[in-house]
Amino acid sequence: MLQKLRDKTSGWIATAVLGLLIVPFAFVGVNEYMGGGSDSTVAKVEAPPAWWHSAPHWWPLSMLWQHEEVTQEEFRAGFEQARQQQRQALGDNFDPRDFETLDNKLKVLDQLVDRKVLQLAAKRAGIQVSDAAVRKTIAEEPAFQVDGKFDPARYTQMLATQTPALTPVQFQKDQRDRLQLALIPQGIADSGFATSKELDRLIRLLGETRDITIAALPPAPADDTPVTDAQIKAWYDGHAADFKQGESVTLEYVDVDGATLANTAAPADEAALRKRYEDEKSRFMSPEQRLASHILVAVPAGADAATQKAAEQKAATLAAQARQPGADFAALAKANSDDAGSKAGGGDLSWVAHDGTMVKPFEDALFAMQAGQISDPVKTDFGYHVLQLREIRPGHGKSFEEVRDELAREQAEADGERAYNDLAGRLVNEVLKNPTALGPAAKAVGLPVQRIGPFSRATASGIAANPAVLRAAFSDALVQDGTASDPIEVGPKHSVVIRVLQHTPEQAQPLAQVRDAVIAAIRADRSAKAAEAAADAILARIAKGETLKDIATADKLQSGELPGVPRGAPMPSPEINAAVFSVQKPAAGKVTAGKARMETGAYAVFVVSKVNEGDLSKITPEERMGLQQQVMQMEGGTAVDAFVAALRKQYRITRREDQL
Incomplete structure (x- = not known):
């Protein structure tokens, strides 16, 4: 029998079939091995290779497709943001149960998928965002301006206060990605228009x-006629969902609130505060800034040596002209600079800090100059720059006496944070010893075990109304296992550990x-x-x-x-x-x-x-213009939606509702 089987599976036909089967299995195996056999994505957007736009969706070599993914972390962040927006909009009328629906989750997921669709479209279109465009966007952000002008010190300070803190390089990357994503839809939206006849008809309708x-x-x-048993039974059967008793749970929990902890740490003495001041002195220093202007002679990417040489010679000539007695650098910049962002302002770049805002060769050259100096041509990826250093603003710092109270307050907060983390950590360690009860762990750390419930998603109150607590309380893991949860953060230095004591599933209430x-x-x-x-x-x-x-x-x-x-x-x-x-x-x-x-x-x-009908003669030109702008925005928005919908049909989109 084995010999016959071997004979049947020999020959070039069997070899070819095996070869075709091996290819997809090989790619699947490699993908599984490289990915570790796990997938935390909730959606994936895939597009055919650029060299085969019409590749069918069933094509097995999908690893060659371009793709973008929506991770669970991205979805959770997006869903939480939508929750907060809904809570702010509805106030006391906000119902967590009504929000925690599959429809709402899918709505948020679709928004994230649309974003990934646009990201993929931008990449496939080869859209690139220049450093100049990124700098211009950042410089025009009001949050980074002082007296209407970009302030590098405020810029770095604002980034440092973000959670988590951002470096200028990270923020620039975020802005570059945002601009890249927005370019196509912005171009489509700007193409919206409204004819004069359309406006006339709309004015007549609106007015x-x-x-x-x-x-x-x-x-x-009020109806007081008799209701028969048969009618009652028929109504009850036809509206069963209206008479269900919602799922409910009863919890025990331990509340770890840093605000209620007694701060037993001794106040920091002068020596400790002074040492901290010396260790962190750079925090209280504002960096040196330089008021600069420049003229850019742009060089296209991949330009040959002759083109680069010509640009360098032109920059050298402009530098020589700028050094002439009585020369007007601003006028030279307006007439010759290729930097659209600063040309109209005479090459003005405002105050520049040595913090990576400008490209390295530019900053290195600028901070090696003397006030009033005109530089030789400085080469960067954009071309050749002629720099003018107009003024130097030295860095300065605050004395210990000026920041002592701030340091003492920070020290007290750090001590409180340490005490909170220590208590929360000890509680977790004790819970791990016996995860099926909170009493022993709470007793070991000196905290009470509290109880709440029974409550449903609609009737949750107090600590249970927190979205994270509510989600955990009704999760399959806690309901089925009866074990304690991980610490659930409900506020700054405030967390709870919960355990489900009793669970009652959703059920129909008896007719009686x-x-x-x-x-x-x-x-x-x-x-x-x-x-x-x-x-x-x-x-x-x-x-x-x-x-x-x-x-x-x-x-x-x-x-x-x-x-x-x-x-x-x-x-x-x-x-x-x-x-x-x-x-x-x-x-x-x-x-x-x-x-x-x-x-x-x-x-x-x-x-x-x-x-x-509305009277056209009563509409002022300004009102007509405003209405036209609104119509154009609506038309543009509709066109963007249509564009995204068309892309979604071209791309392969996979949603994993089980991961939501």
């Missing part, structure tokens, strides 16, 4: 008013328990239908030729005429206004009728007797 007659119907009387609620829902539905039926009956009478005014008089309804109701105004109410402008324009001599349900549940019936 439209309608003459209406309206009658308010009284609320339908919610019977009264079901009856109330049935009767409320009957009342709502009765109110709508009353409004429909009036609409039927209008269709047969009765006027709303006569109907209101006969039925003793509150009514009135409202001429010139403007579009979008909250009058008579937002709901009625929306309904009024949703009905068709009436034919000559006719009316168009409609109805609107109000917040009270009652209905209003109205008729539109006349439509008045």
